[in-house]
Amino acid sequence: MLAARTQSKSTKSGEQKTIYSILFIIGLCHMLNDSIQAVIPAMFPILKKSMGLTFTQLGLISFALQVVSSVMQPAIGWYTDKKQMPFALPTGLTFTFLGVIGLAFAPSYTMIIISVLFIGIGSAIFHPEGSRVAYMAAGSRRGLAQSIYQVGGNSGQALAPVITALILVPLGQFGAIWFSLVAALAIILLVYIARWYSETLQTVAKQPKTLTDISNPSKNSKAITLALIMIVFLVFARSWYMSCITNFYSFYVMDNYQLTVSQAQVYIFLFLATGALGTFFGGPLADRYGKRNVILVSLLGSAPLAIILPFVGPIFAYIILAIIGFVLMSSFSVTVVYAQELLPGKIGMMSGLTVGLAFGMGAIGSIAIGSIADIVGLTPTIIAIGFLPLLGFLTFLLPSDQKLEEWYGTNIE
Template sequence: MATALIHKKPASLQQESGTMYNILFIIGLCHLLNDSIQSVIPAMFPILEESMGLSFTQLGLIAFALNMVSSVMQPVVGLYTDKKPMPYALPIGLTSSMLGVLGLAFAPSFLTILLSVIFIGLGSAIFHPEGSRVAYMAAGNRRGLAQSIYQVGGNSGQALAPLITALILVPLGQFGAIWFTVVAALAVGFLVYIASWYSRKLKEIKATKKIKVKNTDTKALSKSIRNAVIIIIFLIFARSWYVSAISGFYAFFAIDKYELTIASSQIYIFTFLLMGAVGTFLGGPLADRFGKRTVILISLLATAPLSLLLPFVGSTLSIIILALIGVILMSSFSVTVVYAQELVPGKIGLMSGLTVGLAFGMGAIGSVALGALIDWIGLTTTMIGVALLPLLGILAFLLPTDRKVTEWQQAN
């Protein structure tokens, strides 16, 4: 009888109970558009330094404002929307980013640029936890793949920064940022559609009571779960610091060691970021098959010998190693988000904000620390030192297995 009832379910409802690939691809595309807007800011630094005479301290403050607003605010937004889901916060957030980009194109002063960047950061802070929640809700039983589709959009958007600089900002200057109002408007249009689906899904969830939309705040996490969350965030810190070292400073290392031009050095960074996006996509399906803890563990420990070798090889081999590091290291990017969400299933937005937002905000602070370290002990010594960071992946052995996490979910 139960089987007969299942077969009689309308096709649309059958699709809703499975993986919603159309929603996942649209939210992934919006993630790409959002993060490409964010990548405009650091890409504009040479333009702003030349056209407005900004100091490196002022450029650092711009980067700090963007990262602190967009990253640190994410857990706050996630915590609030866990209690009160807000589907239409998604297009509203991107509208804030659109206003920020518009201000950036016409900004006459440093303070105006800073204000515009805060608008962009706020829009990003609103988008990320809610976008991750949409991916979670549309995942069906393929949460790893769903989060990979969503996160690879963001990584691809970040990888566009060198191309944005070369094709748009160099020929058009500061005013070239105006073209990204079109990108933001496109994202807003897509997110209105997503918000409509999100609203319907919330009503369906409440009607069927298959998933608890609201969760009690008084329920304390067990010590084991808290420890697992701390380990996950620490591993993300280590990964973020290494990625910051490569994306922010490896170009200088390559210029110095291989006697490259600035343009040629960007090929190394683009290769690393592009293959990182590939790794982000592959990690989810691998986690669905082999387990999330396994992927997290292997992604860091398998990177370690490559990272230790990288500072000592020639120019051609270094590109190959960077590509391999990008694929392997970033395979755990989306997996850590899903793992954390399953550790604390009632706090999807908060866990997304912690793993993606706050952790990468700390990674941005790591960039400042690495810059100071380079000034203190030198570029080569620092690059050799940061090669040890992936070895911290050994801490993943302390994480509970996927089966244990499932048992904790059932107990709650």
């Protein structure tokens, strides 16, 4: 609750300063963390060839990473809402550091799964607490702050094709060892963040605690429950489509366009790179035009392009995939902020729920899509998944930004 009190107190005093230095550092740490996670799907073509893995087994690797993060993130966010743990951030990256080393030396499929679980634990600890740091440093610009934080993660994910082409293709599985240095750098930066976080909490603790919890959702519990269900479906649509593209589209273009592994990774890089740009611009657009509006346009705007993508040639695929990435991911950080404002005072839990849900949905999607592709073929699977963004129509069932303001007054401004 201290983060919520900090934000509310600044509202009362009119001092809603955005601490950009903290936002940029936590965004950089998010990039480092997620670039390490990007190593895992980037290794799929390497592991498929060296270990003879099926699409289902590759999906299970992604599942191992994402399901741990999905299950743990909301629980960690819920706990740290009650008891802040600033130094959980560098602790989480220490788990990731150990997982990367294990991944580089893993002699078997089982050891790869175990190493990936360690990376998943590190991610589960980092994400809700990183989002809380962004919230605490946001001042009055929550959309922008969350975008700076989230764009770091999306930029890290966008590095996966580069990692594959420049490191993993020439060096193989052992090339992952270089990312132990990335994890070490993130740990050092997060120690600095943790100290700032701790000092901020100490400052708030010394102030008179005359404010009450800003969240009083009981009178709107049915509407909030419906909104949370709709958010689940919207995250499902975006995450399954993302999982399909990042995990399996490279195989699709290799089969249909007769491209090499390195050439196929260019498509994924464009998708993720423009997705990172979309994540950044989505927050400021939401601050100006409303969070629900950005979520709506994000999904429905990308739907027609996602549907026609499998039917175009290799050149047009570059353009269409880049546009899809930008439009679809413009709602990523916005969804987090919307959920946080749906239940004010539950910053860590709602961040863990939405981001963890994205990981979890992606985990289920990776194994389900892989299994479907093994049964019916990859091309029909890519075609079917293209219709998922049409679920964006469910955004009309979410309370508007104005409705949230009516529920909570100026506390969510």
